[in-house]
Amino acid sequence: MELTPTSEDEAFRRAARDWLLANRPAGPAPREGRASRDYATDWLARCHAGGWSGLAWPSDYGGQGLSPERLILWYEEYVRARAPSALDCTFVALNHAGPTVIARGTEAQKAFHLPRILEGRSIWCQGFSEPGAGSDLASLRTTGRVEGDVLVVNGQKIWSSYADIADYQELLIRTEPGSSRHKGLSWVICDMTLPGITVRPIENMAGVTHFAEVFYDDVRIPLDNVVGDLHDGWSVAMTTLAFERRTAALALQLELSVKVEDLIALADAPAGSATAARLADLRAEAAAIRAMTWRTALREPATPFDGSLVRLSFAELAQKVHRAAMDILGPAGLTDGHWSHDYLESYSETIAGGTAEIQRNIIAERVLGLPREPRA
Amino acid sequence: MSFDLTPGEDLRQILDAAETMLGTHYPVARLGEGQVDDLAPLEDFGAFALAVAEDDGGAGFTLVEEAQLHVALGRHLVTPRALATAVARRLDAGATVCAGVAEGEGWLALDPDGAEAILVRDGGGLVLAALGDTTPVEALGHAMPMARVAPGADNRRADAATEAVARLLTSAQLLGVATGACDLAVEYARTREQFGRPIGSFQAIKHQAADMAIGIEQVSALVDMAAIALRDGHEDAGFQLSALARLAPRVALANARTGIQIHGGIGFSAEADAHLYLKQAHVLRQFLGADDIMSHSAPLTPY
Numbered sequence: 001m002e003l004t005p006t007s008e009d010e011a012f013r014r015a016a017r018d019w020l021l022a023n024r025p026a027g028p029a030p031r032e033g034r035a036s037r038d039y040a041t042d043w044l045a046r047c048h049a050g051g052w053s054g055l056a057w058p059s060d061y062g063g064q065g066l067s068p069e070r071l072i073l074w075y076e077e078y079v080r081a082r083a084p085s086a087l088d089c090t091f092v093a094l095n096h097a098g099p100t101v102i103a104r105g106t107e108a109q110k111a112f113h114l115p116r117i118l119e120g121r122s123i124w125c126q127g128f129s130e131p132g133a134g135s136d137l138a139s140l141r142t143t144g145r146v147e148g149d150v151l152v153v154n155g156q157k158i159w160s161s162y163a164d165i166a167d168y169q170e171l172l173i174r175t176e177p178g179s180s181r182h183k184g185l186s187w188v189i190c191d192m193t194l195p196g197i198t199v200r201p202i203e204n205m206a207g208v209t210h211f212a213e214v215f216y217d218d219v220r221i222p223l224d225n226v227v228g229d230l231h232d233g234w235s236v237a238m239t240t241l242a243f244e245r246r247t248a249a250l251a252l253q254l255e256l257s258v259k260v261e262d263l264i265a266l267a268d269a270p271a272g273s274a275t276a277a278r279l280a281d282l283r284a285e286a287a288a289i290r291a292m293t294w295r296t297a298l299r300e301p302a303t304p305f306d307g308s309l310v311r312l313s314f315a316e317l318a319q320k321v322h323r324a325a326m327d328i329l330g331p332a333g334l335t336d337g338h339w340s341h342d343y344l345e346s347y348s349e350t351i352a353g354g355t356a357e358i359q360r361n362i363i364a365e366r367v368l369g370l371p372r373e374p375r376a
Numbered sequence: 377m378s379f380d381l382t383p384g385e386d387l388r389q390i391l392d393a394a395e396t397m398l399g400t401h402y403p404v405a406r407l408g409e410g411q412v413d414d415l416a417p418l419e420d421f422g423a424f425a426l427a428v429a430e431d432d433g434g435a436g437f438t439l440v441e442e443a444q445l446h447v448a449l450g451r452h453l454v455t456p457r458a459l460a461t462a463v464a465r466r467l468d469a470g471a472t473v474c475a476g477v478a479e480g481e482g483w484l485a486l487d488p489d490g491a492e493a494i495l496v497r498d499g500g501g502l503v504l505a506a507l508g509d510t511t512p513v514e515a516l517g518h519a520m521p522m523a524r525v526a527p528g529a530d531n532r533r534a535d536a537a538t539e540a541v542a543r544l545l546t547s548a549q550l551l552g553v554a555t556g557a558c559d560l561a562v563e564y565a566r567t568r569e570q571f572g573r574p575i576g577s578f579q580a581i582k583h584q585a586a587d588m589a590i591g592i593e594q595v596s597a598l599v600d601m602a603a604i605a606l607r608d609g610h611e612d613a614g615f616q617l618s619a620l621a622r623l624a625p626r627v628a629l630a631n632a633r634t635g636i637q638i639h640g641g642i643g644f645s646a647e648a649d650a651h652l653y654l655k656q657a658h659v660l661r662q663f664l665g666a667d668d669i670m671s672h673s674a675p676l677t678p679y
Contacts, residue, residue: 001380001381001382001383001384001387001440001600001603001604002378002379002380002604003378003379003381003601003604003605003608003610004378004379004608005378005379006378009378009379017679021679067379068379069378069379072379076676079676079678080676080677080678080679081678081679082678082679254676257674257675257676258676258677258678260674261674261676261677261678262678264670271670276670279670280622280667280669280670281622283619283669283670283674284618284619284620284622284623284667284669285594285623287598287601287615287616287619287669287674288594288595288597288598288619288623289594290601290675290676291594291597291598291600291601291616291619292593292594292597294381294597294601295381295597295600298379298380298381298382299380299381299382300382306593309589309590309593310593312586312590313590313593313594357579357583359586360579360582360583360586360587361579361582361583361586363585363586363589363590364576364582364583364585364586364589365582367586367589368558368562368585368586368589369562369566370562370565370566370574370576370577370581370582370585371566371573371574371576371577372577373577373578373579373582374573374577
């Protein structure tokens, strides 16, 4: 086991740092709406022009094809430079939709969508969850009826982040009539400007509107937009598990270490105080998240579900750090625009993308091998 | 490759061989029979010379392999004499030693049977001294034999490098304890049936088991980071080691506690092994001493 940068690695790290410090945006990111999109796409376009977009994407598709260690080095410099949050409206396209199209898309789909994503010209949202299909995603009911060379889509999606400003949606729908559970689903590229689509933004508990409900009323999507085989959408959706190890989620995990350092500076707690002890715990736990992040990237996992361990650790530590911030701030926490906002946003960490409870089931069943729960 | 956290072939072979040796000579079941650990099989295995250069009669491996070996020792609840020996041999190549902790005015020797010297956690440092007259003392529900001894006169304080090794290997053993407690509880939850099905199929049990796995993953990633940083003299070695030393005892204690709870009634009895992990975790925690993570600068400080 080795963690020794070569002189080329060191040069790469310096180049990344120099570029980031020279190019990171001066002002904070707007939190919602068109302004948030413009900020994110401007930043992505600047990264692209500088040769720093699509870092983990294969070079055949316009990416940088960085090795896992170079990706880590980049993201460490990224968070230390306080570059814009990786979890902005470009996240789904760069880390989810794009890689899925690379893995399972047609040549035409790749040629059209991949450059647009990399250059910040198109924004994607996710269309998986439904009001009746949250943790139990396979119970989804939005349908796509095959009519000639189109799918006629009817139903409703929810918790679709940035649907109000997105150009495309990765849409998971039931295309085989009478099918149930994981069978008969299709993964479809949905153009958000199509007639019959209604987007209703939903304000979150932090007072920000970046997710939405989406309604589909006889929306006609060309069959050419199906990614992978028709009725094989579940396996397409699961494709993303394979490259989860190499997404910008790495940046979020590493960023927690920076947040803990910020909190230590903010608290200025006397040695030996209860607050100092609490901060020491957070520092150690953030170090563990960093160590897990490195190891996830630099070691073959024992099971495809090992990522759940670092992911849930991260989610719970993120909340713990922000709870500590509120305690440390005292009354100032009520009006502090930075920590208190992030504190409220952090409540989504153990819900979005698989609740903490679902993650624990996965760890227990798929990593530890405990018996599956009886299902209906 | 300059960056690689996949265990190498050498390491896998050492661990396989160690597992065979430990399964033969140190099965956890031995402890229920009141057996006192003999270190001879570990000596024969070369456990105490693993990281010693081949020219000096050692196996020529490094702290990375030695730390993983101590994870395995921890999982088998091997006497802390093994840990003390691994550390003390760096100060005195012929040491026959037990571990100890300063307590009140005196020292508490941990499983001192046969030892001639004692390696004591005394305040911030480690002290190696001749073992004087011992007075047996009842300790922590028959966890292991313990004895009071007067502080030795001809003390030798461990240097910083040896202190760092001690903290790494003790933390590695705590990881082993956490892993062993989890393995035992998971095995029990797979087979123990109530309400007509294995208790491990209930979420209330599953989620506790998942938390054990999470703790293990956190500490084990830090063991890798700290061992490599220490071996290669990275400037963040002190930070990594402190983070490890802060989390390892906490996770070992939590997993031991959860393991007892998952076992239910039998977990509270001395007849099952679940309680042994708890007691070993308490003992190792005291030998580890306090961490000083706030005295280091963090590797990921913002620009």
